Amino acid sequence: AVIAENQTTTVTITNTFNTNGGGDPDPEDGTLIVNKILAGNNKPAGDTEFTITINGEEHLITAGANSFDLAPGTYTIIETRDRGASSVSNSTQTAVIEKGITTNVNITNIFNRSSGGGNYTPPEKPDEPNIIAPQPPVAIPPVTDLPVESAAGETIAINEPPTAQPLPRTGGPVLLFMGGGLGLICLGILTRRLGK
Numbered sequence: 254a255v256i257a258e259n260q261t262t263t264v265t266i267t268n269t270f271n272t273n274g275g276g277d278p279d280p281e282d283g284t285l286i287v288n289k290i291l292a293g294n295n296k297p298a299g300d301t302e303f304t305i306t307i308n309g310e311e312h313l314i315t316a317g318a319n320s321f322d323l324a325p326g327t328y329t330i331i332e333t334r335d336r337g338a339s340s341v342s343n344s345t346q347t348a349v350i351e352k353g354i355t356t357n358v359n360i361t362n363i364f365n366r367s368s369g370g371g372n373y374t375p376p377e378k379p380d381e382p383n384i385i386a387p388q389p390p391v392a393i394p395p396v397t398d399l400p401v402e403s404a405a406g407e408t409i410a411i412n413e414p415p416t417a418q419p420l421p422r423t424g425g426p427v428l429l430f431m432g433g434g435l436g437l438i439c440l441g442i443l444t445r446r447l448g449k
Contacts, residue, residue, distance in 0.1 A: 279322070279324070280353075281324065281325070281352055282322045282323060282324055282325075282350075282352070282353075283322075283323060283324075283325055283350035283351050283352055283353060283354045283355070283356065284320060284321070284322055284323070284350075284354070284355040284356070285307070285320070285321040285322075285323050285328065285330075285348055285350055285355075285356050285357075285358070286318050286319070286320055286321075286355060286356070286357045286358070287305065287314055287318075287319040287321070287330060287358055287360065288317070288318055288319075288357060288358065288359045288360070289303060289314050289315065289316045289317060289319060289360055289362075290316070290359055290360065290361040290362070291316050291361075291362055291364065292361060292362070292363045292364070293338075293339060293362075293363040293364035293365045294364075294365055294366055295364045295365055295366045296362075296363075296364040297336060297364065300315055300316070301315065301316065301336055302314070302315055302336075303315070303332060303334055303335060303336055303362070304332070304333045304334035305330055305331060305332050305333060305360070306329075306330070306331050306333055307321065307323070307328050307329070307330055308328050308329055311333070323350045324350070325350050325351055325352050326349075326350055327347060327348070327349050327350075328347070328348050328349075328350060329345070329346070329347055330345070330346045330347075330348060330358055330360075331344065331345045331346075332344045332345075332360050332362075335362050336362070337364070338362035338363060338364055339363050339364055339365045340362075340363045341360070341361070341362050341363075342359075342360070342361040342362075342363075343358070343359060343360050343361065344360060346358050346360075
Protein backbone atom coordinates (compact mmCIF):
# COMPACT_ATOMS: atom_id res chain seq x y z
CA ALA A 254 0.00 0.00 0.00
CA VAL A 255 1.26 3.44 -0.95
CA ILE A 256 0.44 6.07 1.67
CA ALA A 257 0.28 9.65 0.29
CA GLU A 258 0.22 12.81 2.41
CA ASN A 259 -3.28 13.65 3.69
CA GLN A 260 -4.77 10.61 1.89
CA THR A 261 -6.53 7.48 3.22
CA THR A 262 -5.63 4.14 1.67
CA THR A 263 -7.70 1.00 2.40
CA VAL A 264 -6.59 -2.61 2.13
CA THR A 265 -8.90 -5.60 2.65
CA ILE A 266 -7.97 -9.02 4.02
CA THR A 267 -10.73 -11.65 3.87
CA ASN A 268 -10.70 -14.82 5.99
CA THR A 269 -13.19 -17.56 5.09
CA PHE A 270 -14.19 -20.01 7.84
CA ASN A 271 -16.13 -23.18 7.00
CA THR A 272 -17.72 -25.60 9.46
CA ASN A 273 -14.64 -27.83 9.45
CA GLY A 274 -12.21 -24.98 10.13
CA GLY A 275 -10.20 -22.42 8.18
CA GLY A 276 -7.48 -22.71 5.56
CA ASP A 277 -7.42 -24.18 2.09
CA PRO A 278 -8.47 -27.81 1.59
CA ASP A 279 -5.84 -30.38 0.75
CA PRO A 280 -5.91 -31.00 -3.04
CA GLU A 281 -6.20 -34.71 -2.26
CA ASP A 282 -9.42 -34.18 -0.26
CA GLY A 283 -13.01 -34.63 -1.28
CA THR A 284 -15.98 -32.62 -0.01
CA LEU A 285 -18.93 -33.80 2.05
CA ILE A 286 -22.04 -31.60 2.09
CA VAL A 287 -24.51 -32.35 4.89
CA ASN A 288 -27.83 -30.77 3.95
CA LYS A 289 -29.88 -30.15 7.09
CA ILE A 290 -33.58 -29.86 6.16
CA LEU A 291 -36.25 -28.69 8.62
CA ALA A 292 -39.95 -29.35 8.02
CA GLY A 293 -43.26 -29.36 9.90
CA ASN A 294 -45.63 -26.82 11.39
CA ASN A 295 -43.42 -26.13 14.42
CA LYS A 296 -39.92 -26.07 12.95
CA PRO A 297 -37.34 -23.92 14.77
CA ALA A 298 -35.45 -20.99 13.30
CA GLY A 299 -32.83 -21.83 10.68
CA ASP A 300 -29.91 -20.90 12.95
CA THR A 301 -30.78 -23.56 15.53
CA GLU A 302 -27.73 -25.78 16.09
CA PHE A 303 -27.85 -29.55 15.69
CA THR A 304 -25.13 -32.07 16.47
CA ILE A 305 -23.73 -34.75 14.16
CA THR A 306 -20.74 -37.05 14.31
CA ILE A 307 -18.60 -37.92 11.29
CA ASN A 308 -16.69 -41.11 12.10
CA GLY A 309 -17.15 -40.33 15.78
CA GLU A 310 -15.95 -36.69 15.60
CA GLU A 311 -18.61 -34.25 16.82
CA HIS A 312 -19.67 -31.22 14.75
CA LEU A 313 -22.31 -28.52 15.18
CA ILE A 314 -24.42 -27.82 12.09
CA THR A 315 -27.32 -25.52 11.24
CA ALA A 316 -30.16 -25.73 8.72
CA GLY A 317 -28.89 -25.60 5.15
CA ALA A 318 -25.66 -26.88 3.54
CA ASN A 319 -22.77 -27.72 5.86
CA SER A 320 -19.45 -28.38 4.09
CA PHE A 321 -16.61 -30.65 5.25
CA ASP A 322 -13.30 -31.28 3.42
CA LEU A 323 -12.31 -34.89 4.11
CA ALA A 324 -9.60 -37.29 3.01
CA PRO A 325 -10.88 -40.02 0.66
CA GLY A 326 -12.54 -42.87 2.53
CA THR A 327 -15.82 -44.16 3.93
CA TYR A 328 -17.53 -42.05 6.57
CA THR A 329 -20.49 -42.66 8.88
CA ILE A 330 -22.66 -39.61 9.55
CA ILE A 331 -24.97 -39.75 12.60
CA GLU A 332 -27.22 -37.02 13.95
CA THR A 333 -26.79 -37.20 17.72
CA ARG A 334 -28.94 -34.23 18.77
CA ASP A 335 -32.07 -33.40 16.79
CA ARG A 336 -33.41 -30.64 19.10
CA GLY A 337 -36.64 -32.54 19.84
CA ALA A 338 -37.85 -33.35 16.32
CA SER A 339 -41.06 -35.36 15.96
CA SER A 340 -39.31 -37.62 13.45
CA VAL A 341 -35.95 -37.80 11.67
CA SER A 342 -35.19 -39.11 8.19
CA ASN A 343 -31.71 -40.53 7.46
CA SER A 344 -30.29 -39.88 10.93
CA THR A 345 -27.54 -42.45 10.20
CA GLN A 346 -25.84 -42.63 6.79
CA THR A 347 -22.66 -43.81 5.11
CA ALA A 348 -20.83 -41.68 2.52
CA VAL A 349 -17.86 -42.59 0.31
CA ILE A 350 -15.57 -39.57 -0.19
CA GLU A 351 -13.38 -39.46 -3.31
CA LYS A 352 -10.55 -37.07 -4.22
CA GLY A 353 -11.89 -33.84 -5.71
CA ILE A 354 -15.52 -35.07 -5.63
CA THR A 355 -18.40 -33.48 -3.69
CA THR A 356 -20.79 -35.90 -2.01
CA ASN A 357 -24.15 -34.79 -0.58
CA VAL A 358 -26.20 -36.35 2.22
CA ASN A 359 -29.56 -35.10 3.49
CA ILE A 360 -30.87 -35.23 7.05
CA THR A 361 -34.50 -34.15 7.45
CA ASN A 362 -36.03 -33.27 10.81
CA ILE A 363 -39.81 -32.85 11.06
CA PHE A 364 -41.24 -30.75 13.89
CA ASN A 365 -45.00 -30.96 14.52
CA ARG A 366 -46.91 -29.47 17.46
CA SER A 367 -48.97 -32.63 18.00
CA SER A 368 -46.04 -35.07 18.16
CA GLY A 369 -43.37 -36.07 20.64
CA GLY A 370 -39.69 -35.40 20.87
CA GLY A 371 -37.36 -37.56 18.77
CA ASN A 372 -33.95 -38.19 20.32
CA TYR A 373 -34.01 -35.10 22.52
CA THR A 374 -33.14 -35.95 26.12
CA PRO A 375 -34.54 -33.54 28.71
CA PRO A 376 -32.39 -32.63 31.72
CA GLU A 377 -32.51 -35.14 34.56
CA LYS A 378 -35.00 -34.52 37.36
CA PRO A 379 -33.18 -33.53 40.55
CA ASP A 380 -33.29 -35.94 43.47
CA GLU A 381 -36.13 -35.48 45.93
CA PRO A 382 -34.99 -33.66 49.08
CA ASN A 383 -34.75 -35.66 52.30
CA ILE A 384 -37.57 -34.52 54.59
CA ILE A 385 -36.86 -34.91 58.31
CA ALA A 386 -39.90 -35.21 60.58
CA PRO A 387 -40.08 -32.38 63.12
CA GLN A 388 -39.13 -33.31 66.67
CA PRO A 389 -41.09 -32.06 69.72
CA PRO A 390 -39.47 -29.06 71.39
CA VAL A 391 -37.25 -29.77 74.38
CA ALA A 392 -37.50 -27.44 77.36
CA ILE A 393 -34.23 -25.70 78.10
CA PRO A 394 -33.66 -24.86 81.79
CA PRO A 395 -33.13 -21.20 82.59
CA VAL A 396 -29.58 -19.94 82.89
CA THR A 397 -28.53 -18.72 86.35
CA ASP A 398 -25.78 -16.33 87.33
CA LEU A 399 -22.91 -17.95 89.25
CA PRO A 400 -20.74 -15.48 91.25
CA VAL A 401 -17.00 -16.09 90.80
CA GLU A 402 -14.13 -14.16 92.33
CA SER A 403 -11.51 -12.99 89.81
CA ALA A 404 -7.73 -12.86 90.39
CA ALA A 405 -8.07 -9.13 91.17
CA GLY A 406 -10.53 -9.86 93.96
CA GLU A 407 -13.60 -8.69 92.03
CA THR A 408 -16.81 -10.72 92.07
CA ILE A 409 -18.18 -11.38 88.58
CA ALA A 410 -21.28 -13.33 87.49
CA ILE A 411 -20.89 -16.20 85.03
CA ASN A 412 -23.92 -17.66 83.30
CA GLU A 413 -24.09 -21.38 84.00
CA PRO A 414 -26.94 -23.82 83.42
CA PRO A 415 -28.31 -25.34 86.62
CA THR A 416 -27.30 -28.85 87.59
CA ALA A 417 -29.79 -31.63 87.00
CA GLN A 418 -32.36 -32.06 89.79
CA PRO A 419 -33.70 -35.49 90.83
CA LEU A 420 -37.18 -36.32 89.63
CA PRO A 421 -39.95 -35.74 92.24
CA ARG A 422 -41.24 -38.89 93.96
CA THR A 423 -44.91 -39.29 93.28
CA GLY A 424 -46.17 -42.87 93.30
CA GLY A 425 -43.31 -44.55 95.21
CA PRO A 426 -44.54 -43.98 98.84
CA VAL A 427 -48.16 -44.77 97.98
CA LEU A 428 -47.20 -48.11 96.47
CA LEU A 429 -44.99 -48.85 99.45
CA PHE A 430 -47.86 -48.28 101.91
CA MET A 431 -50.29 -50.30 99.82
CA GLY A 432 -47.83 -53.19 99.62
CA GLY A 433 -47.22 -53.10 103.36
CA GLY A 434 -50.97 -53.06 104.09
CA LEU A 435 -51.60 -56.06 101.88
CA GLY A 436 -48.73 -57.90 103.55
CA LEU A 437 -50.24 -57.31 107.03
CA ILE A 438 -53.67 -58.52 105.90
CA CYS A 439 -52.16 -61.71 104.47
CA LEU A 440 -50.18 -62.24 107.68
CA GLY A 441 -53.34 -61.85 109.79
CA ILE A 442 -55.27 -64.36 107.69
CA LEU A 443 -52.40 -66.84 107.86
CA THR A 444 -52.14 -66.46 111.69
CA ARG A 445 -55.89 -67.10 112.22
CA ARG A 446 -55.77 -70.25 110.11
CA LEU A 447 -52.76 -71.61 111.98
CA GLY A 448 -54.43 -70.81 115.33
CA LYS A 449 -57.41 -73.04 114.50
